[in-house]
Amino acid sequence: MKLxxxxxxxxxxxLAAAMLLALTACGSQNDGQxxxxxxxxxxxxxxxGSQSAAEDSADDAxxxxxGQEETDSTSVTVTDMxxxxxxxxxxxxxxxxxxxxxxxxxxxxxxxDTLVGRGTYCDYPAEVSDVPxxxxxxxxxxxxxxxxxxxxLLMSTMSQTEEQAxxxxxxxxxxxxxDAQDIEGVYTAIEMIGALMGKDQEAADVVGSxxxxxxxxxxKSAGDGSKTVYFEVSPLEYGLWAAGSxxxxxEVANMMGLTNCFADLDGWASVSEEQVLERNPDxxxxxxxxxxxxxxPEEEIMARPGWENVTAVKNKAILNLQNNELSRPxxxxxxxxxxxxxxxxxxE
Amino acid sequence: MKTRKERFRALEYLFFSAxxxxxxxxxxxxxxxxxxxxxxxxxxxxxxxxxxxxxLFRSSAAFPEGTDVSILLTVRLPxxxxxxxxxxxxxLVGAAMxxxxxxxxxxxxxxxVSSGAALGAVVAIAFGITFPALPFAGTMVMAILFAFLSLxxxxxxxxxxxxxxxxxxIILIGVIYSMFVSSLMSxxxxxxxxxxxxxxxxxxxxxxxxxxxxxxxxFGALLVFGGVILFxxxxxxxxxxxxxxxxxxxxxxxxxxxxxxxxxxxxxGVCVSVGGSIGFVGLVTPHMLRMLTGPNHRRLLPASLFGxxxxxxxxxxxxxxxxxxxxxxxxxxxxLTGAVVFVCIFYRTRRGK
Numbered sequence: 001m002k003l004x005x006x007x008x009x010x011x012x013x014x015l016a017a018a019m020l021l022a023l024t025a026c027g028s029q030n031d032g033q034x035x036x037x038x039x040x041x042x043x044x045x046x047x048x049g050s051q052s053a054a055e056d057s058a059d060d061a062x063x064x065x066x067g068q069e070e071t072d073s074t075s076v077t078v079t080d081m082x083x084x085x086x087x088x089x090x091x092x093x094x095x096x097x098x099x100x101x102x103x104x105x106x107x108x109x110x111x112x113d114t115l116v117g118r119g120t121y122c123d124y125p126a127e128v129s130d131v132p133x134x135x136x137x138x139x140x141x142x143x144x145x146x147x148x149x150x151x152x153l154l155m156s157t158m159s160q161t162e163e164q165a166x167x168x169x170x171x172x173x174x175x176x177x178x179d180a181q182d183i184e185g186v187y188t189a190i191e192m193i194g195a196l197m198g199k200d201q202e203a204a205d206v207v208g209s210x211x212x213x214x215x216x217x218x219x220k221s222a223g224d225g226s227k228t229v230y231f232e233v234s235p236l237e238y239g240l241w242a243a244g245s246x247x248x249x250x251e252v253a254n255m256m257g258l259t260n261c262f263a264d265l266d267g268w269a270s271v272s273e274e275q276v277l278e279r280n281p282d283x284x285x286x287x288x289x290x291x292x293x294x295x296x297p298e299e300e301i302m303a304r305p306g307w308e309n310v311t312a313v314k315n316k317a318i319l320n321l322q323n324n325e326l327s328r329p330x331x332x333x334x335x336x337x338x339x340x341x342x343x344x345x346x347x348e
Numbered sequence: 349m350k351t352r353k354e355r356f357r358a359l360e361y362l363f364f365s366a367x368x369x370x371x372x373x374x375x376x377x378x379x380x381x382x383x384x385x386x387x388x389x390x391x392x393x394x395x396x397x398x399x400x401x402x403x404l405f406r407s408s409a410a411f412p413e414g415t416d417v418s419i420l421l422t423v424r425l426p427x428x429x430x431x432x433x434x435x436x437x438x439x440l441v442g443a444a445m446x447x448x449x450x451x452x453x454x455x456x457x458x459x460x461v462s463s464g465a466a467l468g469a470v471v472a473i474a475f476g477i478t479f480p481a482l483p484f485a486g487t488m489v490m491a492i493l494f495a496f497l498s499l500x501x502x503x504x505x506x507x508x509x510x511x512x513x514x515x516x517x518i519i520l521i522g523v524i525y526s527m528f529v530s531s532l533m534s535x536x537x538x539x540x541x542x543x544x545x546x547x548x549x550x551x552x553x554x555x556x557x558x559x560x561x562x563x564x565x566x567f568g569a570l571l572v573f574g575g576v577i578l579f580x581x582x583x584x585x586x587x588x589x590x591x592x593x594x595x596x597x598x599x600x601x602x603x604x605x606x607x608x609x610x611x612x613x614x615x616x617g618v619c620v621s622v623g624g625s626i627g628f629v630g631l632v633t634p635h636m637l638r639m640l641t642g643p644n645h646r647r648l649l650p651a652s653l654f655g656x657x658x659x660x661x662x663x664x665x666x667x668x669x670x671x672x673x674x675x676x677x678x679x680x681x682x683x684l685t686g687a688v689v690f691v692c693i694f695y696r697t698r699r700g701k
Binding site: 270 | 379380381413414415417418419421422423424552554556557559668672673674675676677
């Protein structure tokens, strides 16, 4: 299974680059949304319709389902991250998650056993590879998903098209969309998925632990923004890409008093090699995968001709985050931040 | 005496060389990071004097150091060199193919030769094909091999349909072949998706991060394969009039054709294996230059060398500085400008008729 893990990572990196770009482009869409509330309501049956439908149909729903108890507290209503309201009779037990981060969240809140299908690029935690894989993105195969008979399909805004979502809804699958663009958004996604799975407490715990580890990092960090860090998301061989502002990496760097040296760019962007040398970062973080052949990503950077004058290369201050710790909107962001903190300020 | 006139005259050589050198200097002086001209000149002066002192007097003269030096000497200069040589090579290939096939639309990219070469490189990477003697040459050898095979397939298919190898048939087959290759590429990607980042690189084309060794390889290829092409200027002229005509004046059509095809595939293969497939250079520059030099290959081929180098260097300059500090893909710039320029030329020549 080693091969598939590898391939998913590099694919995920490429996809994530595309997604981040596209997400930042339509970022305003989510503005002012705030955290989605999850409510336990008495509306027993209502397919994920629009918000207005939800408002005026409480009575209708009660009428339709006259036979059922009105105090049924097992039904779950969540508002997903593009503002659609989804109601389930009971917390979901059969879920397909197409986005790696949603898979990670499911496992983190202890709902990994509900996963009946996963997107091809989901690779964490390791046991997710035992779950049947379905194609995602432009290759999404609706039949493949329906065959798994999920109650809920978790996906992100960019991985699927609206038509595909509609098709799935018509086939009776509740489509829930996650769309985290910053750490606060990740909390929202975790709480939303927690509510969906009836694991509110577990979700709250995960969010709480993330919050406290970020708070600890922020408190302990002595940086005053004078040190710069360069996040390399694609190595020189395939054209340099750096993480700019509005990325998780940027957010984490700011948290610990580091300045992202490409903060003037938005999202992930291809950058010129000259600019990296000119901006002379104090630290380099690369998320390049290591395929088990050739030099390690850190070594490759240190061996680049002309880079010997870069402070980070001189001080060998290069960190390789191999496993998407800082590129996915998932609970592991806290781990990634801790790794970066230890790297910059030394572990105690 | 008659042949003298047909040749590239000394004055023209001088003009084109001067133009190329000027563009080269411009491209080295301007870049993503703004380094003042004075500083640039002093870096080059110091570096040169240090090299000369080391070579001649075996003294350990200090080589200049600093960020500017790194940027100029290890990042920008080798890249511009690679771009210039690639441009010259692709443009020479385009001119030669247009003459050989009597086809104004022939070019490595329109005929699918560069996509074929890219497929070769991708296959080499995906399946880890290397040669024990030359561990790094795996992609290159495969690229050359696939470029040659592609050319044979395209020409073979065309010949079966249409003995005269007419323009339309050849382009049609080329387009179909390109599509075929791109679907093969997708298949390889599904089998080796862990290398997808490497694979997309070959289809996009970029000369970022290229160093002196790459420049040396490109230069060597240009010297060998380009030399072969330049050596066949007369035969190309004969081909341009017609294969029959070539045969009548004593050209060994089969041999010359095969030699040229090998040279063309070799050059395309090396260029693609270093910089990925960069489209439109080989198509547009010979057309622009033909307006200047006329159709005679003895003038067109040398002009294409210089013109292609200038065109690609300028395209790369635009790619480097247009969205600074971001970088554009050079293939985007060449295709964008190339397509527009090509349409303009096409309209002008049509109207002229």
